[in-house]
Structures are given as structure tokens and as C-alpha cells.
Amino acid sequence: ANIDTGIIMQSLDSNFNLRRLERYLVMINEGKITPAVFLSKSDLISKEEIEQKKNEIRKILPDISVTALSNNSPEDIENIKTFFTPFKTYCLLGSSGVGKTTLLNNLIQKELFKTQPIREKDGRGKHTTTKRELIILENGAIIIDNPGMRELGVISDETGLGSTFNEIDELADKCKYKDCTHTVETGCAVLEAVEHGEISEERYNNFIKIYKESQYNEMSYLDKREKDKKFGKYVRSVKKDIKKIKGRE
Ligand SMILES: Nc1nc2c(ncn2[C@@H]2O[C@H](COP(=O)(O)OP(=O)(O)OP(=O)(O)O)[C@@H](O)[C@H]2O)c(=O)[nH]1
Ligand SMILES: [Zn+2]
Structure with a gap:
């Protein structure tokens, strides 16, 4: 696969929601991508509460990797870097406000490759511009950030x-x-x-x-086809970008 791991990010405040987590999982499983969970804003609740929420996830999803982190903790940021395997590709998914941008900014050091904005037609046939960034960590792991992809609807089958x-x-x-x-x-x-x-x-x-x-x-088969096509196009363009970047190394 072009994307190895889909990271579902929820914050440990009111955003934490097992049902939403399951919906993202359905989507990730369809893409044959390995799921993982990041729980952000761990500074907002106690250690006991963090453990309790992790256990709630483990109870229903025993096999999934769950990591709690605070963007305000340099130690957590150092720690989270070891989560990423060299040269594997990750994408970050989650609701607005959970701290995705903050995390990516924390992870970026020197290497940041901004890719060309992609122009695509939205649902009404109008052209919209989506900006995507490929973030390369020091160890060579790639994180794809595309705000448009973060909140993909549930494409259920x-x-x-x-x-x-x-x-x-x-x-x-x-x-x-x-x-x-x-x-x-x-x-x-x-x-x-x-x-x-x-x-x-x-x-x-x-x-x-x-x-x-x-x-x-x-x-609503046609709707689904439309989403699949968009996702396929997205994955192909990511693949191209990765090739370009690897060529530069
Ligand atoms: N307390 C706390 N606040 C955080 C943490 N991470 C992010 N925030 C704050 O949460 C707010 C939203 O963070 P963003 O990084 O913009 O969230 P996002 O997921 O990128 O949201 P969108 O860009 O809308 O998709 C900001 O005010 C951040 O400062 C964290 O670990 N702890
Ligand atoms: Zn039955």
C-alpha cells in the first residue's frame, strides 16, 4: 500500500468518542491500511483518567496501538518520534481542533517538503484547491497531511x-x-x-x-464510487510525490 498506517487522532477532552473512533476505523480498514490511535491533550486530564480511556479503547479494540501525548510536552514529542518507522508512510486523521497541525509542526525540523497544491473538482463541479504536505521526519518516515482527507466521510462497505x-x-x-x-x-x-x-x-x-x-x-452506489475515485486519485498523487522525494535523496 502507498500509505502504511492511518493514525486516528482524538483529544482527551470532549473530543474523545469511541463511536467516532470506530467510524474512522471502518474507513481505514477498507483502505487496507494499519490503524493506530493518538490521544492528544493528555495534559488536560489526570494519569488515571488517561489509563481509563486507553482501557476503554483496549476493551473494544485489543489489537490497536494507542499512544497518549501532549503537544505541550517536549518529552512526549521526542517519544512520539520513535513511533514512526523509517521510510514508512503515515496519514493523520481526526476532527478539527484535536491538535494535528500542532503535532506536525512539533515534528517538523528542517525537512519540510511542500508539494504543489492539487486542483480538483468539488461536489458541485467547481474547482477547489487542496494543499497537501509531505512531512519527512529525520529517520525518513513520511507523514502525509491533507486537510481535505482528514475528515473523509465514512466510506462503509x-x-x-x-x-x-x-x-x-x-x-x-x-x-x-x-x-x-x-x-x-x-x-x-x-x-x-x-x-x-x-x-x-x-x-x-x-x-x-x-x-x-x-x-x-x-x-447510494454512485456517491461511493465518487469517493473511491477521489481516494484512488489521492493515493496515486501521493505515490508520485514520494517517488520525487526519494529521487532527491
Ligand atoms: N492543552 C493542549 N492543547 C493543545 C494540544 N495540542 C493542540 N492544542 C491546542 O488545540 C488547538 C487546536 O490545535 P490544532 O493543531 O490547530 O488542531 P487541528 O487538529 O490541526 O485542527 P484543524 O487544523 O482545524 O484540523 C490549538 O489551540 C492548540 O494550541 C495539547 O496537546 N494540549
Ligand atoms: Zn444474525
Whole structure:
């Protein structure tokens, strides 16, 4: 893949939201990109609260790497640099205000490659200009920052949904009916697992909510195609930029 890791950033104040996290994950899983989580503004809450929030994530997403950090702590910034593997490519996703720009500015030393703005048509066919920056860390890791990509809508299909909720996906194979919606059917393995407490109500509810949205997205096929095309174009242009930069080294 052209992007190795998608970092979902949430701040540890009111922005922290497990459901939003799961939505970003669905998107990242669809792109066959490895997800990771950065929790910013750790200076705003206590160490105990940080651990508690990390545990909330681990409970539903045991395999994901979660790092808390404060942009106000030089020590945290030094630490976070070791997260990035040389020559791997990362992109940073998250709501406005969580501290993405601040983090990137903290990580940039001398090397900063500003790439050409890309002109693309927006939904109404008007040309808009998106600025993208490739940030190269001292160790050669590349971070792609494109404000337009940060808040991509959830492009749901069942593949991404399945890998985000993989324990539910596995159970679904055991449902009595092949087209089970896991809501009212008898012989539904998912509902049984919820009843027996093997899957928490909260996780089940999130699954159903996103599952319904994904079915809606299946219907608006053209919208989805449009987004896919945009994403493909984006990834290709990133690849070109990376080649250019590697050529300069
Ligand atoms: N307390 C605290 N404030 C932070 C931290 N990181 C960023 N901020 C502040 O949060 C505000 C938003 O930070 P930005 O870096 O602009 O957030 P962003 O994610 O880039 O937002 P957009 O550019 O709108 O996408 C700024 O006022 C920052 O100073 C942090 O770790 N701790
Ligand atoms: Zn079922």
C-alpha cells in the first residue's frame, strides 16, 4: 500500500468518542491500511483518567496501538518520534481542533517538503484547491497531511465493517439465516452472544448503527464510487510525490 498506517487522532477532552473512533476505523480498514490511535491533550486530564480511556479503547479494540501525548510536552514529542518507522508512510486523521497541525509542526525540523497544491473538482463541479504536505521526519518516515482527507466521510462497505467488528463478523457466519440482519431473527448467533454477555450491548449497538449506515451507502452506489475515485486519485498523487522525494535523496 502507498500509505502504511492511518493514525486516528482524538483529544482527551470532549473530543474523545469511541463511536467516532470506530467510524474512522471502518474507513481505514477498507483502505487496507494499519490503524493506530493518538490521544492528544493528555495534559488536560489526570494519569488515571488517561489509563481509563486507553482501557476503554483496549476493551473494544485489543489489537490497536494507542499512544497518549501532549503537544505541550517536549518529552512526549521526542517519544512520539520513535513511533514512526523509517521510510514508512503515515496519514493523520481526526476532527478539527484535536491538535494535528500542532503535532506536525512539533515534528517538523528542517525537512519540510511542500508539494504543489492539487486542483480538483468539488461536489458541485467547481474547482477547489487542496494543499497537501509531505512531512519527512529525520529517520525518513513520511507523514502525509491533507486537510481535505482528514475528515473523509465514512466510506462503509461490509469488508471494512467486518474487520472492525471481526468477532461479530465471525459469529454472523453461524446465524441461521444467511441474510440475517442480527436484529430480530431467531437463531441469530450475534443476538445470542449479546444475551450471554459475550458481546457488550454498547459494541453491538455501534455495530448495528454502522451496519445500517453501510447498507444505506450500498444504495447510494454512485456517491461511493465518487469517493473511491477521489481516494484512488489521492493515493496515486501521493505515490508520485514520494517517488520525487526519494529521487532527491
Ligand atoms: N492543552 C493542549 N492543547 C493543545 C494540544 N495540542 C493542540 N492544542 C491546542 O488545540 C488547538 C487546536 O490545535 P490544532 O493543531 O490547530 O488542531 P487541528 O487538529 O490541526 O485542527 P484543524 O487544523 O482545524 O484540523 C490549538 O489551540 C492548540 O494550541 C495539547 O496537546 N494540549
Ligand atoms: Zn444474525
